[in-house]
């Protein structure tokens with residue numbers, strides 16, 4: 001029987017980048033997983049948590065727990081949202097031991113997409129073909145909170161026709177930061193331009209990342225600068241052949 | 242966010258020359274640090290960080306004990322320990338002592354703690370001359386500016402800026418060679434060292450079991466300032482304590498590497514007490530002023546207490562993409578960068594600059610480089626949770642939380658929002674400045690484009706499969 005995975009596509013993919021969710025489902029199905037999409041899912045609560053609204057974040061987190069509690073493996077196309085569940089839910093429910101332990105046991109089953117493929121499914125070559133020069137942007141939460149460095153690179157290395165050129169500096173924030181990007185719009189924009197310049201330096205035609213929100217920020221800056229470099233989620237690259 | 246904060250950020254971002262200066266200088270420190278903490282150069286680096294964190298945690302958790310031990314050790318060596326509640330108490334102590342000794346001239350070595358309490362201004366106000374002897378601090382004193390960076394105070398000054406300052410303040414024209422500029426400063430300062438009655442220094446570490454004040458520096462000026470004048474006063478926050486002299490093995494390996502990428506600073510001085518019989522140099526009197534200034538209040542909160550572990554290495558500033566854009570003077574207090582962002586609200590109160598804890602993308606670069614492993618993003622999140630919430634924002638997040646618990650309403654709201662930010666909607670928002678204060682989207686569009694909303698959400702596509 002096919003192993004079952006449930007998608008948590010995140011609110012941003014659901015609302016703005018549905019193609020990322022579809023691509024992720026396609027890759028997982030191609031690898032033989034039975035993919036489910038719990039319809040009652042919405043958001044992980046991170047926007048409220050990062051803005052200092054813990055009460056509201058707790059309410060959303062509780063909803064997330066109810067929706068996903070009975071799922072075996074949950075795969076997420078975002079390092080940032082994964083990290084919210086994995087790292088911050090326990091802290092949010094510090095004063096509610098029962099909910100806290102539910103959150104901790106759920107956290108162990110929530111996986112960011114690329115590390116699900118390499119660490120859980122044990123796959124590094126998904127049989128994709130993508131003829132292009134690409135560069136990879138490390139989302140900060142995937143990188144520093146989840147420690148994901150090599151998984152996406154190993155997966156990209158096995159994509160036929162793809163040439164990866166690393167950014168320099170390699171691990172710098174794109175400046176998104178959720179509400180930071182609107183509260184400090186000018187600063188966030190300046191950080192995005194720095195990222196865009198680094199991307200241009202690589203000569204890549206496509207920027208790949210694990211986080212739709214970083215991609216939105218980077219795409220916004222590239223397009224404002226009149227550049228035709230496109231942004232794609234890793235799942236979209238892995239789905240193409 | 243205050244208008245002042247906003248306008249300082251804007252001004253710094255708009256200054257291309259300054260942007261370049263900050264980015265280059267921090268980049269140099271950043272790269273130098275990376276080289277000396279690399280796995281093949283310092284394999285025990287992560288181990289050292291864990292040790293340093295554990296040592297700081299232990300000390301801060303048992304601060305009373307170590308303060309007492311330190312005091313008795315200093316006194317056993319003939320020095321005196323003075324506890325000061327706040328800035329005024331420190332100034333009082335120094336002024337009284339200066340008066341008793343008939344002192345007029347004070348030489349100072351670099352100390353963020355004395356910047357924190359505006360000591361120079363307070364002393365000058367009472368007719369004392371306090372001269373900064375660190376090259377960077379000397380330049381800033383001439384320029385009448387606050388430190389830009391906790392390790393490299395004049396980081397934002399190019400040699401051309403320094404030439405200009407020298408011309409204006411010292412009437413030395415056109416000297417743009419750094420070595421010659423340093424020679425000018427040295428010559429001016431030599432006189433001061435010889436004539437000074439009191440030397441004031443900070444401290445990098447206070448060692449409880451030996452009563453030593455440890456000072457780390459590269460120029461040798463701290464060594465002179467603490468030994469040439471008859472009286473030496475070291476001024477330090479109570480959090481500078483470490484339990485044992487042997488713990489320095491951990492901290493000294495981390496400090497210079499994290500700060501400037503040096504394996505060790507050029508000078509490390511261990512000062513314990515006044516000159517003893519038979520010693521050729523050292524002061525006649527040795528005082529250690531231990532400053533609280535709000536630190537014991539920080540101890541009360543277990544999650545934030547870690548803010549006191551800081552050894553002021555500046556690595557988090559160099560790593561911070563926000564500091565590297567907005568620089569040191571955009572920050573509302575003497576401590577800038579990530580560490581400033583968590584210290585300022587806790588020392589000065591949240592109202593001092595309400596926007597400060599929010600001026601971060603929470604990228605975590607600071608925590609990654611911090612040698613004592615302070616979880617700065619975590620403290621920022623805590624401070625955000627405590628910050629006074631704006632009424633409209635509170636309402637927005639209440640609505641958000643409600644929608645996210647009601648999937649059908651969420652779906653409907655999503656479609657409504659999508660039609661608003663559709664390309665016609667966006668054009669309308671952009672062409673109606675002032676009419677429609679559609680905050681977040683407008684702020685976004687000022688800097689970036691927004692992707693056109695898709696024809697269908699993921700859940701719609703999924704249902705159709």
Ligand code: SF4
Nearest residue numbers: 551552554555557611
């Ligand atoms: S917070 Fe950490 S990295 Fe920043 S100055 Fe202090 S010790 Fe250094």
